[in-house]
Amino acid sequence: MNDRTETLRAAVAAGVLPADEHFARLLRSIVDVARAIFGAKASSILLHDEETDELVFAAVSGEGEEALVGKRFASSTGIAGWVLSSRTPLVLEDVQSDPRFARDVAEGTGYVPKGLMAVPLLDDEIALGVLQVLDRPQRARFTLQEMELLGLFAGQAAIALSLLRSAQRARSALDGEGEAGAVAGLAAALEGLDGEGRAAGIALLRDLERVLAQK
Amino acid sequence: MAEQPRPAVEEDDDLPAWSLPLDSVDRIALENPLAARVDREWALGGATGRGVRVCVLDSGVEPNHPRVGEIAGAVAIRLGDNGETIAEPDVEGDLCGHGTACAGVIRAIAPEAEIYSVRVLGGGFTGSGNVLVAGLRWAVDQGYHVVNMSLSTTKRQLGEALHELADSAYFRRTVLVASAHNMPVESFPWRFSSVVSVGSHEEADPMVFYANPNPPVEFFANGVDVDVAWIGGGSIRATGNSFATPCISAIAALILSKHPLLTPFQLKSVLYQIASNVGGAS
Numbered sequence: 001m002n003d004r005t006e007t008l009r010a011a012v013a014a015g016v017l018p019a020d021e022h023f024a025r026l027l028r029s030i031v032d033v034a035r036a037i038f039g040a041k042a043s044s045i046l047l048h049d050e051e052t053d054e055l056v057f058a059a060v061s062g063e064g065e066e067a068l069v070g071k072r073f074a075s076s077t078g079i080a081g082w083v084l085s086s087r088t089p090l091v092l093e094d095v096q097s098d099p100r101f102a103r104d105v106a107e108g109t110g111y112v113p114k115g116l117m118a119v120p121l122l123d124d125e126i127a128l129g130v131l132q133v134l135d136r137p138q139r140a141r142f143t144l145q146e147m148e149l150l151g152l153f154a155g156q157a158a159i160a161l162s163l164l165r166s167a168q169r170a171r172s173a174l175d176g177e178g179e180a181g182a183v184a185g186l187a188a189a190l191e192g193l194d195g196e197g198r199a200a201g202i203a204l205l206r207d208l209e210r211v212l213a214q215k
Numbered sequence: 216m217a218e219q220p221r222p223a224v225e226e227d228d229d230l231p232a233w234s235l236p237l238d239s240v241d242r243i244a245l246e247n248p249l250a251a252r253v254d255r256e257w258a259l260g261g262a263t264g265r266g267v268r269v270c271v272l273d274s275g276v277e278p279n280h281p282r283v284g285e286i287a288g289a290v291a292i293r294l295g296d297n298g299e300t301i302a303e304p305d306v307e308g309d310l311c312g313h314g315t316a317c318a319g320v321i322r323a324i325a326p327e328a329e330i331y332s333v334r335v336l337g338g339g340f341t342g343s344g345n346v347l348v349a350g351l352r353w354a355v356d357q358g359y360h361v362v363n364m365s366l367s368t369t370k371r372q373l374g375e376a377l378h379e380l381a382d383s384a385y386f387r388r389t390v391l392v393a394s395a396h397n398m399p400v401e402s403f404p405w406r407f408s409s410v411v412s413v414g415s416h417e418e419a420d421p422m423v424f425y426a427n428p429n430p431p432v433e434f435f436a437n438g439v440d441v442d443v444a445w446i447g448g449g450s451i452r453a454t455g456n457s458f459a460t461p462c463i464s465a466i467a468a469l470i471l472s473k474h475p476l477l478t479p480f481q482l483k484s485v486l487y488q489i490a491s492n493v494g495g496a497s
Contacts, residue, residue, distance in 0.1 A: 053341045075340035082274055082311040085336045085343040086366035087402060088394060090313070091454035098312060098445055122400045125369040127340070141440050142454045144417055151398035 023164040027059035030157045034133050035061045037153065038146070041113070041135035044068065045121070045157065046080055048129050055080055055130065063111045063134065079118055080130045087127055089119040089151060091142055114138070119150050121158040128161045247476035253488040255495045259469040264325025266475070267468040270359040271321070271461075272350055273314030273366065275305055276332035282319040282444035289332040292350040294342065300349040302333075310337035312446040316453060317365050317461040319444030324421055324465035328472070331359060336366070344368045348376050351391075351404075355384045360471050363464040364393040364410075365457035367402040377404040385409035390471075390479045392464040394456040395432040406431045411467070411483055413460040415439055421462045426490035434486060436462035 027045055035043040042062030046055040049072065056072040075081045083090055093115045113134040121128045131154050136146075170184070190201050235243065250257050268287070276286055289305040309315045318330050335350035336343060347368055354362050362384070368377070381404050384391050393405040395414040405412040412431060415438025416423070424436040438459030445451040463486070470485055471477060477485065489495030 048340055050341070053339045076310065076337055079311060081340065082313055082336060084340050086313075086457075087369050087396075087400075088366055088457055089397060089455055090457065093440070093452040095451065097449040097451055098447060119398070122369055122398065125371050125401070127369065144415060144439060147397055147415075147439075147454060155399060 023160075023167060024059070026160050027164070028061065030131075030160060031059045031061035034131060034153060034157075037149065038117070038133050038136045040117075040133045040137075042111075043131070043133045045161070046084075046130045046132065047161070048075060048084060048127065055084065058129070063113075079116060080132060083118040083120050083130050084127055087120045087122060089117075089147065089154075091115075091117045091147065091150075093138070093142070117146075117150055119154040121154055121161055123158045123162040126162075128158055128165070131157050247474065247478075247481065249481060249485070253485055253494070255489045258485050258489045258495075259466065259473060262325075262469040262473045264321075264328030264465065264468040264472050266327075266329075267325070267361065267472045268329045268331060268357075268359045269321055269325070269464060269468050270331045270333055270354045270357070270362040271314050271318050272333045272335055272347075272354055272362055272364050273317055274311040274336045275307060275309040275314045275334035276318045276330070277309045277312075277315040277444075277446050277448070280315055280319065280444050280446075280448055282450065283315060283322050283330065286318065287329040287331050289334070290353075291334040291337075292346055292353060293338060294345060294349060298345075300353055302353050305332060305334050307334075307337070309446050310334075312451070313365065313457060315446055316443035316451070316458060317363055317464075319450075320421070320441070320458060320461035321363065321465040321468070324462065325468040325472070328465065328468040331357075344370045344373045348373055348380070351377065351380050355380055355387065355389055358387065359389055360475075361390045361392060361464050361467050363461050364391060364404065365455075365460045367394060367396055367405055369400055369402045371401075374403045378407055380404075381407045381409045385479045388478055390467050390482055392460055392467060394460045397456055409479070411463060411479075411486065413438075413456060413463045415454070415456050415459040422466070423491045424463060424466065424486075425492045426487045433483070434463055434490065435459065438462075 031043040031045055042064060044060040045058045047058040049056050053075050054072040055075050057068040057070060060068045075084055079090060095116050096112055096114055115135050117133040119131050121131055193201050276283060276289060290302040291305040293301050295301050314332060321328060321330060333350050333354050335347045338346060381391055391410040393410045393412055395405045395412045396402045397414065404410055412433045414432040414435050416425060416435040417439045418437060421437045424434050427433055427435060436459035438456050439454045440452050441458040442450055443453050443458055467482060470482060487493060
């Protein structure tokens with residue numbers, strides 16, 4: 001499927017997709033669940049902004065949640081940047097002993113965690129961002145089972161993020177003036193119909209398709 | 216420090232050895248036959264890593280960290296405007312802490328190994344895969360005995376280049392030791408059979424390592440709750456295959472310091488023979 005066809009299909013989908021707010025709630029749900037699974041004080045999702053090559057806090061649960069969402073920093077810095085670039089999960093305890101880490105985080109939030117789990121959000125070969133879980137209870141030694149759980153959960157979160165990216169692309173196509181926007185407008189108008197009106201609308205579009213298919 | 220001898224590589228010969236005529240059997244006289252009994256004492260008893268050059272391909276290494284000490288060299292890799300590889304003296308050290316951690320693990324096991332830092336991370340995410348490939352190519356060209364890669368890429372378009380590099384290193388007697396991915400994704404280069412791939416076990420002993428009868432992960436080493444060096448001259452407790460990998464790199468360095476002519480194939484065989492679940496209870 002070429003880019004143009006993909007964009008058109010995405011645009012059609014955009015006519016019936018839920019709004020971005022639903023995805024914001026989905027992301028928030030992911031970090032809430034991550035925090036609950038590990039009994040952690042906080043969890044966050046950082047998305048990679050390809051245009052600026054920065055990591056952006058997209059959702060935060062727990063400590064620092066009000067201050068952090070929307071904050072961004074260069075993908076070349078810090079542990080999250082390393083996890084994104086190396087595509088490798090990392091679990092650290094005693095991160096306060098890292099003076100740069102403590103300073104960077106404290107400036108943003110006033111909250112410096114003791115421990116940090118960070119895992120890349122990988123959708124097939126694309127690295128979308130990083131999921132962090134901060135300050136799991138120190139009662140027990142970290143185990144490989146927890147690492148596996150972290151990886152599995154990150155996989156699920158990455159699927160959600162991938163859907164978000166598709167929806168955002170589709171929505172920008174819908175809002176556009178071009179042919180994708182026109183097709184998306186039709187899909188949205190059809191979605192708003194029911195009963196006889198909907199059946200008539202579909203019949204009309206089928207006729208239109210036949211006319212357009214005659215070269 | 217005197218460098219370990221390195222045999223001539225095939226590409227330096229006039230003609231490659233495509234076949235073996237009957238009157239040329241002398242040509243395959245082994246320069247380094249393995250002992251009849253390969254055990255840990257034979258493989259690494261008394262070894263310190265002396266004379267073995269180990270490259271840490273990572274985020275850089277903090278200069279003069281107490282757990283790392285002096286490193287033999289440090290470069291940062293970047294790509295020029297035309298995509299050419301530029302290797303410059305690294306003046307920034309470690310931008311994350313991860314490379315320092317790996318170097319510290321190597322130093323603790325192989326105290327006299329020469330550690331070189333080749334920084335391929337820290338320039339931002341965009342383009343990081345290409346820098347990784349360029350850095351590995353540069354490292355292979357330097358002829359390091361061991362290259363520690365506690366990282367991977369998921370980009371398939373880079374997979375082929377990495378595969379060729381891994382094979383090139385294999386035939387040039389550079390051992391690539393790479394972290395296995397502990398997530399259900401396809402990534403490179405650890406899955407290639409010409410590298411030594413490493414996952415984690417939970418035991419605290421860095422000299423305990425296991426051969427995996429079910430590859431692609433070939434060996435498991437200490438990678439959980441490891442006390443590692445970190446930036447700022449300090450330390451941190453860390454978990455990940457990233458920290459198991461330098462255990463195997465360092466053990467490889469110990470073996471090569473005693474048996475410098477081993478090929479990567481032979482070295483992997485020795486690692487298997489002395490693995491804790493084979494013949495090498497520590």
